[in-house]
Structure formats: C-alpha cells, structure tokens
Amino acid sequence: MMRKFLSPLATVVALALSLSPAAYAESGWGQLNMTQGVTAMSRQIYGLHMLMFWLCVGIAAVVFGVMAYSIFAFRKSRGAVADTTLVHSTTVEIIWTIVPIAILVATAVPAATTLIKTEDLRNSQLTIKVTGFQWGWNYEYLNNGVSYFSRLDRESDAARQLGSGIDVRTVPHYLLNVDNPLVVPVGTKVRMLVTANDVIHSWWVPAFGVKKDAIPGFVNEAWFNVDADKAGVYRGNCAELCGRDHGFMPIVVNVLSKDDFATWLKAKQLEQNPPAAADASAPAAAAAASAPAPVAK
Amino acid sequence: MAYDSHVATDLDHDGHDHKPQGWRRWVYATNHKDIGTMYLVFAGISFFIGGTMAMLIRLELFKPGMQFMDPLFFNSMTTMHALEMIFGAVMPAWTGLANWMIPMQVGAPDMALPRLNNFSFWILPFAFTLLLATLFVPGGGPAGGWTMYPPLMLQGGASFPMTIFAIHMMGISSILGAINVVVTIMNLRAPGMTLLRMPLFVWTWLITAYLLIAVMPVLAGAVTMLLTDHFFGTTFFTAAGGGDPVMFQHIFWFFGHPEVYILILPAFGVVSEIIPTFSRKPLFGYEAMVYATASIAFLSFIVWAHHMFTVGMPLAGQLFFMLSTMLIAIPTGVKVFNWTATMYKGSLSFEPPMLFALSFLFLFTIGGLSGLMLAIVPADYQYQDTYFVVAHFHYVLVPGAIFAIMGAVYYWLPKWTGNMYDQTLGKWHFWLSTIFVNVLFFPQHFLGLAGMPRRIPDYAVQFTDWNMVSSIGGFCFGLSQFLFPYIIWKCVRGGERIGNRAWEGAHGLEWELPSPPPFHSWTEPPSDALINRGAAH
Numbered sequence: 001m002m003r004k005f006l007s008p009l010a011t012v013v014a015l016a017l018s019l020s021p022a023a024y025a026e027s028g029w030g031q032l033n034m035t036q037g038v039t040a041m042s043r044q045i046y047g048l049h050m051l052m053f054w055l056c057v058g059i060a061a062v063v064f065g066v067m068a069y070s071i072f073a074f075r076k077s078r079g080a081v082a083d084t085t086l087v088h089s090t091t092v093e094i095i096w097t098i099v100p101i102a103i104l105v106a107t108a109v110p111a112a113t114t115l116i117k118t119e120d121l122r123n124s125q126l127t128i129k130v131t132g133f134q135w136g137w138n139y140e141y142l143n144n145g146v147s148y149f150s151r152l153d154r155e156s157d158a159a160r161q162l163g164s165g166i167d168v169r170t171v172p173h174y175l176l177n178v179d180n181p182l183v184v185p186v187g188t189k190v191r192m193l194v195t196a197n198d199v200i201h202s203w204w205v206p207a208f209g210v211k212k213d214a215i216p217g218f219v220n221e222a223w224f225n226v227d228a229d230k231a232g233v234y235r236g237n238c239a240e241l242c243g244r245d246h247g248f249m250p251i252v253v254n255v256l257s258k259d260d261f262a263t264w265l266k267a268k269q270l271e272q273n274p275p276a277a278a279d280a281s282a283p284a285a286a287a288a289a290s291a292p293a294p295v296a297k
Numbered sequence: 298m299a300y301d302s303h304v305a306t307d308l309d310h311d312g313h314d315h316k317p318q319g320w321r322r323w324v325y326a327t328n329h330k331d332i333g334t335m336y337l338v339f340a341g342i343s344f345f346i347g348g349t350m351a352m353l354i355r356l357e358l359f360k361p362g363m364q365f366m367d368p369l370f371f372n373s374m375t376t377m378h379a380l381e382m383i384f385g386a387v388m389p390a391w392t393g394l395a396n397w398m399i400p401m402q403v404g405a406p407d408m409a410l411p412r413l414n415n416f417s418f419w420i421l422p423f424a425f426t427l428l429l430a431t432l433f434v435p436g437g438g439p440a441g442g443w444t445m446y447p448p449l450m451l452q453g454g455a456s457f458p459m460t461i462f463a464i465h466m467m468g469i470s471s472i473l474g475a476i477n478v479v480v481t482i483m484n485l486r487a488p489g490m491t492l493l494r495m496p497l498f499v500w501t502w503l504i505t506a507y508l509l510i511a512v513m514p515v516l517a518g519a520v521t522m523l524l525t526d527h528f529f530g531t532t533f534f535t536a537a538g539g540g541d542p543v544m545f546q547h548i549f550w551f552f553g554h555p556e557v558y559i560l561i562l563p564a565f566g567v568v569s570e571i572i573p574t575f576s577r578k579p580l581f582g583y584e585a586m587v588y589a590t591a592s593i594a595f596l597s598f599i600v601w602a603h604h605m606f607t608v609g610m611p612l613a614g615q616l617f618f619m620l621s622t623m624l625i626a627i628p629t630g631v632k633v634f635n636w637t638a639t640m641y642k643g644s645l646s647f648e649p650p651m652l653f654a655l656s657f658l659f660l661f662t663i664g665g666l667s668g669l670m671l672a673i674v675p676a677d678y679q680y681q682d683t684y685f686v687v688a689h690f691h692y693v694l695v696p697g698a699i700f701a702i703m704g705a706v707y708y709w710l711p712k713w714t715g716n717m718y719d720q721t722l723g724k725w726h727f728w729l730s731t732i733f734v735n736v737l738f739f740p741q742h743f744l745g746l747a748g749m750p751r752r753i754p755d756y757a758v759q760f761t762d763w764n765m766v767s768s769i770g771g772f773c774f775g776l777s778q779f780l781f782p783y784i785i786w787k788c789v790r791g792g793e794r795i796g797n798r799a800w801e802g803a804h805g806l807e808w809e810l811p812s813p814p815p816f817h818s819w820t821e822p823p824s825d826a827l828i829n830r831g832a833a834h
Contacts, residue, residue, distance in 0.1 A: 028762030031747035034679055049676045056666035063633060063662060070640040071655065074576070082578040083642040093585055096634045097627060104623045107673070112616055114675040119612045160363055160755055168362040169758055175361075176757045194609075199449040200542060202607060202682060206748045211678045213608045215543060216448060217536020220609035237750045239607075239682040241442045243449055244369045247753030 035206050038230035038255075042209030044114050055107065118209075121221050124191035126184065132194075132201030132214035132238065135245035139182050142193070146268045152248045153177040160248060176235040181252035183268075185261035187228040194220040202240035205253055211239055226255045316816060324419075327411035328816060329396045330713075332418050336393025337706070339421055341782060343385030344699075346429070348775055350378040355737075355771035361758050371754035372440035373432070373456075379443035380460075383560065384467045385425050387694070390702045391563040392417075392474045395502050398709065399478060401807040402496050404487025404828065406817045409480040417473035424466035431456035442752060444553070445520065447534040447545050451527050458528070461520045468513040475509035478502055487806075487822035493587070494828065496805050497580065500587050501566030504594045508555045508562075511598075516552040519545060543608050550601035558597045561693060562590060564661075564701030565632060568654045570805070571708050572636050575651035576643030577802035582635040589628035589635075596625050606677045615674050622672040629665055633658065648800065649723030653704030656696055656731045664692030667742070682752075685745025691738045696731070703730075703781065710785065711799035715813040716792030722784050729777035736770025804830065 036046045074080040131138040136151035152160075156175050159166040168174045184190050194203050196214035204211040208224040236251040256264060317325055326332050354374050357365050366374075396414065400407055408414050431438040436454025439445075450457070482503050486495070495503075522533040523545070532538020534545045565586075573580045580586065602610060602618040610618075636658055645651070667689040671677055680686055703726075711717050740763035745751075749760045756764065798808045809827050810818060 028759045031759055031763070032743045034746045035748065045675045045679060048673055049670070049679065052670045052673055052676060056669060060662065060666060063637065064659060067637050067640070067655075067658060070637060070643070071645060074640065074643050074645050076577070076644040076646045080644045082576065082644040084578050086638075086642050087579045087581055087583070089582075089638075092638070093582055093631070097631060100627050100630045104626060108620060108623060111619065111673045111675065115615060115619070116612065118675055118678070119615075162363045162365075162367060164362070166362075174758050175755060199452070200446060204682075204750070206679060209675075209679060211607050211681055213605075215536075215608065217542070218609070236748070237753070239750045241372070241446070241449065241682075241752045243452065244367075244372065244440070246372070247368060247750075247755050 037207040037209050038226050038232070038234065039208050039224050040227070041114075041118060041224065042207060044117070045209040048111060048114055051110065052107065055103065059103075118222075121191055121223055124189045124223055126188055127191045127193060128182070128184070129193040129195070129219075130182075130203050130214065132196040132203065132242070132249075134198050134243050135238075135249040136178075137182075137201075137203070137249065137251060141265070144265060144269060145273050146265065147272070148180050148268075150178045150180045150182065150252070152250060153179050157248070173235065175248065176237075176250045176252070178250055178252045181233070181254040183254045183256060183261065183264055184226065185258045186226045186231050186255055187258065188261075189223055189225045192222045192224075194222060199242050200240050201238050201242045201249070203236075203251060204239040205234055205236035205251055207234040207236075208253075213240055231255050231257055231260075326415055326418075327407075329400050329408045329411070329414065329818070330814070330816070332408075332411075332414050333393045333396030333398075334713075335418055336389045336396060336421075339418075340386050340390035340393060340702075343381050343389065343425065345778070347378050347381030347386055348778065350374045350381065352771065352775050354378065355768040357754055358756070358764050359768040360765065361756055361761055363755050366754070368754045369440050370437060372442075372752065373438035375752055376439045376441065376443050377428070377432070380428060380439075380464075381425075382694075383443065383556070384464075384471075385421075387560050387698050387702070388467075388471060389421060391502070391505070391560075392471075394498075394563065394567075394702070394705050394709075395474075395478050397713065398807060399481055399499055399502060400485065401810060401814060401818045402499050402805055403482060403485060403490055404806050404819045404823045405481060405485035406820050408477050409485050410477045413473050414477050417470045417477065420466050420470040420473075424463045424470065427459050427466070428463040431459045434459070444546075444549060445523065446549075447523060447526065447542050450523055451534075458524065461524050464520050465517055468517045471509050472513045475506035475513075478506040479510070482506075487819065487828065489825045489828045490806075493584065496566075497569035497583070497586055497590075498563065498566035501562040501569075501590050504590050505559050505562045508559050508594055508597065512552040512555045512559075515548060516556075519548040519552065522548075543605070546605050546608060547602065550604045551598070553604065554601040555594070555597040557690075557693075558593060560698045561661075562594070564657065564698050565590060567701045567705040567708070568636060568657055571650045571654040571704055572639050572658075574708070574800050574802045574804070575648060575654075576640045576645050578639060578643040579804075580635070581638035581641075582631075585631055586635055589631045592628040593625060596621065596628070600625065603672060603677075606674050607681050619672055619674045623669065626665070626669050626672075633662055633665070644802075646801075648707075649720055649727055650704045650708035650800075652724065652727040652731075653700045653707060656727065657700045657704065660692055660696030660700070660731075660734070664689055664697055667692065680745060682750055683745035684741040684749045684751055687751045688738050688741035688745060691741070695738065696734050700730070700734075706781075706785065708800075709807070710788055711795045712807060712810075712812050712814065714789055714792070715794060715811075716788050717795050717799065718784050718788035718792060722780060722787075726777065726780040726784060729780070730774060733770045733774035733777060737767055737774050738770070740764075740767045740770075 034046055034049050036043050127142045129140040129142055136149055138149050140147040155171050156177055158164060159168045159171045194212045194214045196216045198216060201214040202211055203214055210222045210224050212220045212222040232255055234253045238246055238249040316322055316328060322331060323335060357371055396408060434455040436456060439453055439456045439460040441450040441453060482499060525531040526533055532540040534540045534542045569580055569586060600618060600622045602614060603622045606615060671680055671689060707723055744760055744763050749756055795812050797811055799812060806823055806827060809823060
C-alpha cells in the first residue's frame with residue numbers, strides 16, 4: 001500500500017530531475033496558465049486575464065519592494081532609530097488613493113468592452129439546448145429533431161470506483177471523456193440555451209471561454225464561435241457542485257468542419273427519426289429526460 | 298517607572314475577586330477573561346477538527362482515482378471543513394480576542410453584558426456538537442457545500458434540519474456577542490477615550506460587530522426559507538412553485554460577502570497593533586485607517602453578486618458588481634500602504650507576532666491581488682468555481698485571518714499569562730507555517746487556471762503533479778500547527794516573568810495593567826495621562 005502510494009512520488013522526482021522541454025510541456029508541471037482557447041472570445045478573455053496578471057505582478061513588485069526595503073533597511077539590529085514624527089502625510093495619502101483609481105478605470109474599460117461582447121447573442125446560426133441532470137448532460141438541437149444524452153464514459157466510470165484497482169493513468173482522458181459528445185461545426189455562432197432539471201449545474205468548456213450555470217426552471221444563454229481552422233475535441237467539466245457525482249460529469253465537444261457536421265447531423269436525424277416511425281422515439285426521449293427528478297421529500 | 302508601580306498596586310485586586318471555583322468558574326462564567334479564554338480554546342479545538350477534515354480532503358486528492366472515501370463523504374468534508382473553520386474557528390477566535398482585549402483597551406472593568414456573554418459562548422458547544430453529529434446520522438453530514446445552494450441542499454437527509462438548526466444557534470451566538478461588543482465600546486470607554494483615540498483593534502471590531510448584527514439575521518432568514526421549502530411545502534427557491542433558486546444565492550451572498558469582512562476586519566485591527574509596536578513608531582495614517590475600514594464595510598454590502606457572475610445576470614448587473622468590487626481595492630490598498638509606511642523609517646525587530654504580521658502583509662496582498670483579477674467578469678467566467686478561487690480565498694483566510702489570530706495570540710499571550718513564551722519555538726512555528734502554507738496554496742492557482750474545478754473528489758491525470766505538491770504542503774502545514782498549542786501550554790505553565798509592557802514598543806491601555814491583569818480589568822478608569830500615553834497617534 002505504502003509502496004503503491006510512494007511510486008507516483010518517485011516518478012515525479014525522476015521526472016523533475018530529467019526534465020526536457022518536451023516532457024515538461026506534456027507533464028502536469030507545465031500546466032500553469034489559462035488556456036487561450038479556440039474562439040476569438042476565449043483569446044480576448046485570455047488577454048484580459050494576462051493584462052490583470054501582469055498588472056498585479058507590477059503592483060506586487062512595487063509594494064513588496066517597498067516592504068522588503070523597509071524590513072531590511074530599518075532593522076533595529078542595524079541600529080535604526082525610529083522617526084516617530086512620520087505618522088501622517090496628506091500628499092502621500094492622496095497620491096496612493098488617486099493612482100489606484102486611475103489604474104482601475106484603465107482596466108475597467110477593456111473588461112467592460114469584453115463583457116458587453118459576451119452578452120451579444122444576435123445572429124446565432126445554430127441553437128442547442130443543454131439540460132444538466134444528476135449526473136450528465138442532455139443536448140437538444142432545436143429545430144433539427146436531434147436530442148441525446150451525454151455521460152461519463154464507461155472506462156472512466158469503472159476506474160473511478162472506490163478500490164477499482166484500475167490504474168487511472170491507463171484510462172484515455174480519464175474523467176474527461178463521455179459516451180456521446182456534443183458535436184458542433186467550426187466557424188458558426190452557436191447559441192447554447194442552458195438549463196437543468198434537478199439541481200444547479202454549470203456548463204463549462206475552457207477552450208471556448210464559456211461557463212454558464214444550468215438552473216432548473218430558468219434558461220440561460222451563452223454563445224461561442226470556434227475558429228475555422230480549429231476543428232478538434234475540447235473538454236470541460238460541470239463547474240457547480242451538484243451532488244455525489246459532481247466530479248464525474250464531463251463535457252466533451254467534438255468540433256467538425258461544416259461539411260462533416262452536416263453529414264453527422266443528417267445521419268443523426270435519420271437515426272433518431274426513421275422515416276417509418278418518425279414520432280416513436282421522441283416521447284421516449286422526453287420521458288428519459290425527466291426521469292432523474294429531484295428525490296428529496 | 299514610579300507611575301507604573303503605582304498603577305500596579307492600585308489595580309492589583311487579584312486577592313479580592315469572588316470568582317466561583319472549579320467547573321462553576323467556567324459554566325457560570327461572567328468574567329470577560331474567562332469567557333475569552335473559553336472562546337479561544339473552543340476556536341483552537343475547532344481549528345484542529347476542521348484541519349483534520351482538510352487533511353482528509355488533501356489525502357483523497359493526493360493522486361487521481363478514488364482511494365479512501367465515497368464522493369458523498371468527500372463532499373461532506375468540504376462542507377463541514379468550511380463551516381468548522383468559519384463559524385467554529387475564526388469567528389469564535391475573534392470573539393475571544395475581543396472579550397479579552399476590548400475591556401482592557403478601552404479602560405473598562407469587563408464587558409457590558411456579562412451574562413449575555415456567558416450565554417453567547419455556551420450556545421456554541423451545543424451548536425457544533427449538533428453539526429458534528431450529522432456525520433453519524435443516516436445519509437451522512439451536509440454535502441451541498443457551506444453555501445447550501447438549493448435545490449441541492451434540499452436533497453440532504455437527516456443532516457439537513459440539524460445543520461440548519463446548528464447555523465441558527467451559531468447566528469444567535471454571533472449576534473449576541475456583537476451586541477455585547479457594541480454596547481461595551483459605546484458605553485464603557487473610560488472618560489477621555491474618545492472614538493478617534495481608540496486602538497485600531499477596537500475600531501475594526503466595532504465595525505465588524507455592526508456587520509454581524511446586519512447580516513446574521515439575513516443568513517437566518519435564508520436558511521429558514523430552506524427549512525420551510527423542505528418541510529412545509531413553500532417554494533421560495535423552486536421555480537415550479539413560482540420561486541427562484543438564484544434568489545437564495547442573492548440572499549446568501551448578501552450575508553456572505555460582509556461575512557468575509559467579518560473574518561478579516563479584526564485581522565486588520567490586530568496587524569495595526571502589531572506593526573507599530575515592532576516598528577517602534579506610531580501607526581501611519583490612523584484616521585485614514587479608520588475611514589478605510591468603514592469604507593470596506595460599506596462596500597461589502599454592494600458587491601455580493603460577484604460570487605455569482607455565471608448565474609446569468611443582466612449585463613447592467615454584471616457591470617455594476619464588477620465596478621463596485623474593483624472599488625474595494627482602493628481602501629484595501631490604503632491599508633496596505635499605511636502598514637508599509639508605518640515600517641518605513643521605523644526601528645524594526647522580528648519577534649513572532651511581527652513575523653506573523655509581516656507574513657499577513659505579503660500573503661494577504663497576494664490574495665487581494667487575485668481578488669482583483671476575479672473581479673473582472675469575463676475572466677471570472679474562466680476562474681469561477683475552479684481551484685483559482687480556492688487559492689484566492691485560502692490566501693486571504695489562512696495567512697490572512699488565521700495568521701493574524703496567531704500573531705494576536707503571540708502578541709498578547711505574555712500579557713494574559715504574565716510569562717514570556719518560548720520565542721524560538723514561536724519562530725519555528727512561523728517559518729514552518731509560512732513556507733508550507735505557500736506550498737499548499739500557491740499551486741492551486743495553477744490548477745485552477747489549467748481547468749480543475751473545485752469541490753471534486755477526483756481529477757483528470759494532468760492535474761496530478763500540482764495536487765501532490767499541494768497535498769504535501771498541506772500535511773506539513775497541518776503537522777506544524779501542533780507547535781501552537783504546545784507553545785501556549787508551555788507558556789501557561791511558566792516562563793520568564795514579564796512586566797506590564799511585554800514588548801519594548803507596545804502602547805495602549807492593556808500594557809498599563811499588570812501581567813497577568815487583575816480579574817476585573819479597570820475597576821477605576823485610567824487617567825488621562827495613561828490614555829494619552831497609549832494613544833500615541
């Protein structure tokens with residue numbers, strides 16, 4: 001048991017000692033910052049984050065510099081004698097009130113501009129309704145007759161059981177993989193209608209810069225538009241504590257080219273609405289969606 | 298010095314106090330020092346219980362995969378850790394310090410309402426026994442987070458009503474304690490101790506007490522509505538019945554944000570006492586410090602929704618709460634600058650209280666700066682509910698509030714006991730705590746930015762490395778804390794005797810009393826000369 005527990009530590013030490021840049025980038029040690037993401041908005045958010053970060057580093061450098069200087073220069077052990085008359089200075093106090101105000105106004109402007117853009121939901125080209133439930137997601141392509149559930153994949157689910165004996169490192173995309181990912185096209189403004197049917201969840205895909213709470217009884221809106229050259233698979237998690245398996249309801253988005261998406265959508269439509277029995281599966285899906293209802297009472 | 302000895306004989310009533318002996322001294326306690334001691338001991342016990350829960354959390358998060366506990370138990374650990382630390386450790390510690398120090402600092406014999414004082418303390422052990430008992434009822438402890446958001450909270454089992462009742466009791470205790478502080482400060486100040494001569498610790502506590510009186514009833518209202526939603530068929534927070542789950546969040550954070558300042562304002566007061574003492578120089582900008590504290594308290598009522606930027610508020614609401622939140626940086630900045638200016642051209646020495654205050658100064662500022670980042674709404678969409686937030690609020694609460702409490706204990710312990718403690722061990726405690734608190738919490742910034750959500754018992758493998766570092770920091774930090782009760786115990790048992798003034802640069806009325814002070818602190822009001830000597834600003 002102890003050995004099993006210590007082995008990752010040994011790996012970590014070995015890794016730290018033989019650090020090549022490539023290995024560093026792939027290991028967890030290199031995961032230090034926010035993703036730039038794959039949408040114009042996520043990059044703008046990243047820019048804002050870095051602006052605030054360097055601003056804070058700058059402020060810290062100045063403030064910590066003065067503190068450190070005072071601590072070293074005015075030590076009693078070095079014979080420093082206190083200047084007990086230095087207890088007030090209106091000029092200095094006005095300066096250190098005005099300067100922060102100026103800095104805040106300067107940062108508030110880009111922050112507000114970006115915020116206004118995140119709320120601009122006009123001209124969306126595809127609308128998908130996301131319903132969070134304990135513990136997974138339902139995706140409904142409004143006006144396209146496609147709807148399905150998305151849950152943690154079986155392999156992760158088996159590995160994450162207490163005492164499963166499965167080494168989670170061998171599971172591909174452990175806890176970040178689902179059975180049926182959300183599929184969207186590149187270069188399309190996708191509007192997400194976010195809601196829930198039991199408790200509050202939060203739909204978060206870091207690469208899109210989107211996090212929106214899924215609240216039972218209310219419908220929230222969010223949007224994203226993936227760059228034309230950024231087709232791929234993007235992963236996220238539920239970001240609002242939603243009960244026992246909150247940590248086990250990932251989000252996977254498969255971003256396809258527009259053509260591939262059209263093909264996928266057509267196939268999915270056919271699968272879910274076979275020409276002969278077009279309306280047979282719809283009530284079943286609706287019933288399934290309402291199944292995990294609140295349990296309390 | 299003749300003056301000091303005169304005071305000592307005049308006030309040395311130790312032989313005359315008619316306090317009950319044995320267990321009655323504590324159960325029937327009406328003395329501010331005895332009640333203060335009980336609060337502090339209670340806070341210490343809660344700190345170790347809440348800390349044990351934190352250790353279990355870090356143990357499960359040491360590596361990916363579920364090793365030790367069911368996810369539901371993990372959730373109840375995060376929930377109970379927060380409740381224990383906020384309501385059981387930090388708040389009672391501040392009330393204990395207020396009990397001990399406020400009468401001594403304003404020149405009063407005791408708190409204004411001694412029996413109320415007894416009642417407000419003795420509610421707490423029952424409240425926390427009830428809360429901890431939830432761990433043994435069917436369904437386990439509360440697991441919906443300390444924020445208790447419905448509808449999740451309403452899914453709780455037998456623990457649900459117990460938790461709510463425990464919170465009601467904690468709230469009553471806090472309100473009564475706060476009333477006592479306000480009445481004591483307003484009515485029992487010695488003649489000549491005008492408001493703007495009061496020590497900063499008294500000022501910050503006065504403002505904290507008003508915050509408590511304002512917001513604890515709001516929390517009580519919110520949890521009562523949860524209770525009736527669950528048991529009496531109301532639908533305050535259920536959309537199907539015309540309610541709104543988000544309304545709970547608004548009410549909760551209208552309590553919750555001032556609560557954050559309830560935890561930190563007394564820390565500002567303590568640091569404003571310690572830094573001048575060990576800089577041998579009066580506090581820079583005393584009045585600005587008072588007004589900055591009041592501004593922060595006012596702003597705390599109009600920023601609550603920054604805890605919930607992702608719930609889907611209208612644009613105007615998000616803009617308002619972003620801007621009001623950014624404003625807090627200004628009075629907070631004033632405070633940090635004033636403390637720095639106090640050290641500037643001082644004559645500094647580095648005893649344990651000063652070390653903890655300096656650690657507070659640096660690390661609280663880091664927490665403040667990440668708070669500024671969190672205020673930026675679009676960036677907050679990425680930070681919200683990740684470990685970045687966990688890192689932020691632990692920086693302001695652990696090296697912020699808790700280090701200030703430890704600094705306060707190291708500052709006033711010689712006054713309370715009459716003995717100097719083992720300063721070498723105190724320095725060990727400081728260095729171990731400061732190093733490991735950073736090993737524990739700094740990597741959590743990386744985890745959050747890289748995309749790790751908070752309140753999860755297991756994580757994707759790319760988060761393994763920094764979680765291991767964080768856990769190792771956590772275990773070492775946790776172990777280091779055993780030094781603290783040991784140092785206190787040793788000091789209570791004996792040590793080098795000290796005079797009235799434990800520290801060369803200490804000013805204030807508490808340092809004019811003998812160490813340990815008489816049972817009834819100031820039976821005669823201190824003279825103007827004494828007050829002037831204390832109020833060096």
